Amino acid sequence: xxxxxxxxxxxxxxxxxxxxxxxxxxxxxxxxxxxxxxxxxxxxxxxxxxxxxxxxxxxxxxxxxxxxxxxxxxxxxxxxxxxxxxxxxxxxxxxxxxxxxxxxxxxxxxxxxxxxxxxxxxxxxxxxxxxxxxxxxxxxxxxxxxxxxxxxxxxxxxxxxxxxxxxxxxxxxxxxxxxxxxxxxxxxxxxxxxxxxxxxxxxxxxxxxxxxxxxxxxxxxxxxxxxxxxxxxxxxxxxxxxxxxxxxxxxxxxxxxxxxxxxxxxxxxxxxxxxxxxxxxxxxxxxxxxxxxxxxxxxxxxxxxxxxxxxxxxxxxxxxxxxxxx
Amino acid sequence: xxxxxxxxxxxxxxxxxxxxxxxxxxxxxxxxxxxxxxxxxxxxxxxxxxxxxxxxxxxxxxxxxxxxxxxxxxxxxxxxxxxxxxxxxxxxxxxxxxxxxxxxxxxxxxxxxxxxxxxxxxxxxxxxxxxxxxxxxxxxxxxxxxxxxxxxxxxxxxxxxxxxxxxxxxxxxxxxxxxxxxxxxxxxxxxxxxxxxxxxxxxxxxxxxxxxxxxxxxxxxxxxxxxxxxxxxxxxxxxxxxxxxxxxxxxxxxxxxxxxxxxxxxxxxxxxxxxxxxxxxxxxxxxxxxxxxxxxxxxxxxxxxxxxxxxxxxxxxxxxxxxxxxxxxxxxxxxxxxxxxxxxxxxxxxxxxxxxxxxxxxxxxxxxxxxxxxxxxxxxxxxxxxxxxxxxxxxxxxxxxxxxxxxxxxxxxxxxxxxxxxxxxxxxxxxxxxxxxxxxxxxxxxxxxxxxxxxxxxxxxxxxxxxxxxxxxxxxxxxxxxxxxxxxxxxxxxxxxxxxxxxxxxxxxxxxxxxxxxxxxxxxxxxxxx
Numbered sequence: 001x002x003x004x005x006x007x008x009x010x011x012x013x014x015x016x017x018x019x020x021x022x023x024x025x026x027x028x029x030x031x032x033x034x035x036x037x038x039x040x041x042x043x044x045x046x047x048x049x050x051x052x053x054x055x056x057x058x059x060x061x062x063x064x065x066x067x068x069x070x071x072x073x074x075x076x077x078x079x080x081x082x083x084x085x086x087x088x089x090x091x092x093x094x095x096x097x098x099x100x101x102x103x104x105x106x107x108x109x110x111x112x113x114x115x116x117x118x119x120x121x122x123x124x125x126x127x128x129x130x131x132x133x134x135x136x137x138x139x140x141x142x143x144x145x146x147x148x149x150x151x152x153x154x155x156x157x158x159x160x161x162x163x164x165x166x167x168x169x170x171x172x173x174x175x176x177x178x179x180x181x182x183x184x185x186x187x188x189x190x191x192x193x194x195x196x197x198x199x200x201x202x203x204x205x206x207x208x209x210x211x212x213x214x215x216x217x218x219x220x221x222x223x224x225x226x227x228x229x230x231x232x233x234x235x236x237x238x239x240x241x242x243x244x245x246x247x248x249x250x251x252x253x254x255x256x257x258x259x260x261x262x263x264x265x266x267x268x269x270x271x272x273x274x275x276x277x278x279x280x281x282x283x284x285x286x287x288x289x290x291x292x293x294x295x296x297x298x299x300x301x302x303x304x305x306x307x308x309x310x311x312x313x314x315x316x317x318x319x320x321x322x323x324x325x326x
Numbered sequence: 327x328x329x330x331x332x333x334x335x336x337x338x339x340x341x342x343x344x345x346x347x348x349x350x351x352x353x354x355x356x357x358x359x360x361x362x363x364x365x366x367x368x369x370x371x372x373x374x375x376x377x378x379x380x381x382x383x384x385x386x387x388x389x390x391x392x393x394x395x396x397x398x399x400x401x402x403x404x405x406x407x408x409x410x411x412x413x414x415x416x417x418x419x420x421x422x423x424x425x426x427x428x429x430x431x432x433x434x435x436x437x438x439x440x441x442x443x444x445x446x447x448x449x450x451x452x453x454x455x456x457x458x459x460x461x462x463x464x465x466x467x468x469x470x471x472x473x474x475x476x477x478x479x480x481x482x483x484x485x486x487x488x489x490x491x492x493x494x495x496x497x498x499x500x501x502x503x504x505x506x507x508x509x510x511x512x513x514x515x516x517x518x519x520x521x522x523x524x525x526x527x528x529x530x531x532x533x534x535x536x537x538x539x540x541x542x543x544x545x546x547x548x549x550x551x552x553x554x555x556x557x558x559x560x561x562x563x564x565x566x567x568x569x570x571x572x573x574x575x576x577x578x579x580x581x582x583x584x585x586x587x588x589x590x591x592x593x594x595x596x597x598x599x600x601x602x603x604x605x606x607x608x609x610x611x612x613x614x615x616x617x618x619x620x621x622x623x624x625x626x627x628x629x630x631x632x633x634x635x636x637x638x639x640x641x642x643x644x645x646x647x648x649x650x651x652x653x654x655x656x657x658x659x660x661x662x663x664x665x666x667x668x669x670x671x672x673x674x675x676x677x678x679x680x681x682x683x684x685x686x687x688x689x690x691x692x693x694x695x696x697x698x699x700x701x702x703x704x705x706x707x708x709x710x711x712x713x714x715x716x717x718x719x720x721x722x723x724x725x726x727x728x729x730x731x732x733x734x735x736x737x738x739x740x741x742x743x744x745x746x747x748x749x750x751x752x753x754x755x756x757x758x759x760x761x762x763x764x765x766x767x768x769x770x771x772x773x774x775x776x777x778x779x780x781x782x783x784x785x786x787x788x789x790x791x792x793x794x795x796x797x798x799x800x801x802x803x804x805x806x807x808x809x810x811x812x813x814x815x816x817x818x819x820x821x822x823x824x825x826x827x828x829x830x831x832x833x834x835x836x837x838x839x840x841x842x843x844x845x846x847x848x849x850x851x852x853x854x855x856x
Contacts, residue, residue: 075853081853082852099705099710099711100708103707103708104708114699115700116617117512117513118512119605120601120605123601123602123604126608127608128704130608131610132708151604153600153601154599154601156512167703
């Protein structure tokens with residue numbers, strides 16, 4: 001398997017990353033490299049030129065609202081769905097042609113977990129990990145305990161959260177290089193969600209690659225090294241969380257001795273609210289300097305500044321009222 | 327109105343919306359089938375003598391009596407015209423109503439959709455009541471349509487109504503049987519299976535009851551399909567017999583509602599027992615065996631039962647030869663041995679068609695696994711599409727062969743017990759296995775359709791029904807031979823007896839292989855789930 005040359009029609013974010021891999025002289029190929037992926041179902045366009053680059057060893061958040069095309073993209077990466085245009089390489093191979101070779105070191109949690117109603121949970125976990133070729137009884141039992149699952153029940157009697165656990169345990173207990181997780185915490189209680197996060201961190205520490213599709217932003221924020229945000233089958237943002245935060249506003253709340261005049265006129269300050277000695281505002285990076293200067297001149301008593309959450313990123317990209325980012 | 331029935335009318339409208347094509351298509355199809363048969367027979371036998379001769383020939387041929395029943399008035403055109411359709415058509419109506427009843431009860435429950443509906447103002451008994459209202463209404467409408475078609479074909483009105491109501495009675499009885507089956511099992515396939523087994527048993531009971539010369543015996547009267555025949559349309563029009571199906575259906579429905587009241591939503595009669603904590607299944611083959619093994623075992627049991635029963639009817643065939651005039655008649659036809667062979671060959675052909683239904687159902691599991699989302703989980707592992715599809719298809723093809731082997735053995739055993747001579751055993755096993763390639767063609771057709779248009783996989787059942795009808799009624803309807811030849815069942819060698827074996831079996835096998843290959847090509851190319 002070889003490193004794939006950057007393709008001419010490649011768009012900005014991915015070119016940057018593939019350059020970096022090549023420049024840094026990393027011997028490992030990209031875990032996932034998809035460029036200009038188009039997929040239509042009849043008259044519906046599911047993916048309209050999607051780019052997705054996942055580097056080896058990273059946890060990559062794949063974010064988007066319902067129906068954005070996340071599951072379709074994962075199915076393409078698995079070789080279940082064929083693309084209409086573009087290129088897709090998973091661990092250097094074409095998932096449509098080299099399906100089983102790629103799957104040999106890959107684990108998957110589907111977005112909609114449906115199990116055989118008359119098989120027990122334990123049977124399904126063992127079946128899936130054996131079919132994967134990485135059955136590991138020690139890992140399996142550890143994860144069973146961690147997620148607190150009774151494997152002797154028939155699948156038809158499991159709740160949604162328990163079905164999700166079965167898919168998770170099957171995937172986590174598999175010794176794989178690449179994990180494709182489609183909304184993996186759907187239906188889990190907060191305790192098990194925390195357990196899942198610990199598992200993902202552990203996998204990352206072991207140098208494994210994880211593509212985490214989600215619309216749960218705090219999850220992606222807590223786990224991801226980089227994120228790709230898609231909407232309507234297109235990438236709207238891609239990069240590290242730090243890079244993306246540049247695009248958005250810091251929330252600033254301060255108490256001052258006397259409110260200075262003209263705060264509202266500072267370039268990049270939005271939603272300014274003044275109550276007695278207390279002010280709050282949403283500030284673009286270019287307005288931060290001027291605002292801090294003005295505030296410090298008037299005597300800061302307390303100051304809280306919060307980085308933007310992915311919620312805010314999402315609201316800006318997907319909210320109906322906010323303008324699109326240029 | 328009972329509180330537990332709240333929402334029934336809403337659910338009934340939902341069910342009618344879902345079945346707006348399925349039910350009218352099948353009802354019109356079955357009614358048209360009856361009408362065509364009636365007018366074709368009228369053309370074929372314009373005068374009374376011809377009709378009486380034909381009717382007496384049928385009554386004198388045990389294999390035909392076992393298959394279709396007796397003609398109770400040889401002078402009646404309607405009796406002769408509908409001999410093939412009375413019991414056989416009633417069985418088709420019955421299977422249709424089983425499928426539809428389960429589709430709106432246990433299938434909905436197993437898919438957790440009833441839970442969604444149950445959260446609204448829907449009484450506990452409403453889903454069952456709505457499903458039964460649909461199937462009872464559909465049975466009656468189907469009966470009326472059939473009566474209209476028959477009157478339109480020129481048959482007497484009273485007999486036509488009797489015939490239509492006879493079919494309706496069978497539909498209602500088996501809708502009620504399916505309602506009980508849907509309470510007992512937890513899976514919809516098992517419920518349909520149980521209902522269809524009920525239809526099969528009813529058909530067999532009447533076959534066993536009709537065949538003795540003294541028939542109909544008690545066995546006929548134990549069979550709901552026997553009741554349909556004993557209404558004797560165009561040969562007495564005994565409307566009073568319809569009390570049997572009505573009473574039976576009412577009591578089955580009472581049982582179904584009582585069982586429903588005793589269990590929780592989603593549960594069967596028996597609570598789910600815990601399963602193993604560690605699984606022994608490690609391959610897609612193992613999974614196919616685990617998922618389909620129970621169904622195959624149930625089929626094997628049914629086929630063995632049917633086979634032994636059919637085999638043991640052979641001495642009643644010989645009994646027919648008591649009168650000297652009949653002996654002369656049969657010697658002219660090829661003698662007693664030829665008569666017995668013809669009877670066994672006809673029964674094995676029926677078994678072959680029934681086993682083809684197993685093949686269609688087992689291969690259809692591919693589609694079920696895909697639409698349930700299970701295939702996605704398997705194909706995300708190192709299992710290739712080829713391997714996954716082959717595990718199910720091979721199970722279906724192998725199951726067909728195994729069932730026909732058992733069928734041959736069972737008919738052989740029944741025959742040996744009956745005549746005290748087991749020398750025919752080997753011949754019967756080979757004769758039975760000669761029906762395998764035709765059933766394989768249907769099984770492979772499922773694969774071909776599944777490979778390219780998985781949503782149309784269910785249409786193979788329609789094709790199957792059409793092919794069976796083609797064989798049964800093609801000659802009567804004077805269909806062109808090339809059309810009848812479309813059916814693979816026509817080409818199975820009519821063993822035991824004298825028949826060309828090598829060419830048809832090779833040709834059928836080649837067609838099956840080609841159809842499967844077409845399916846594989848399509849499956850390799852398409853999205854999954856489609």
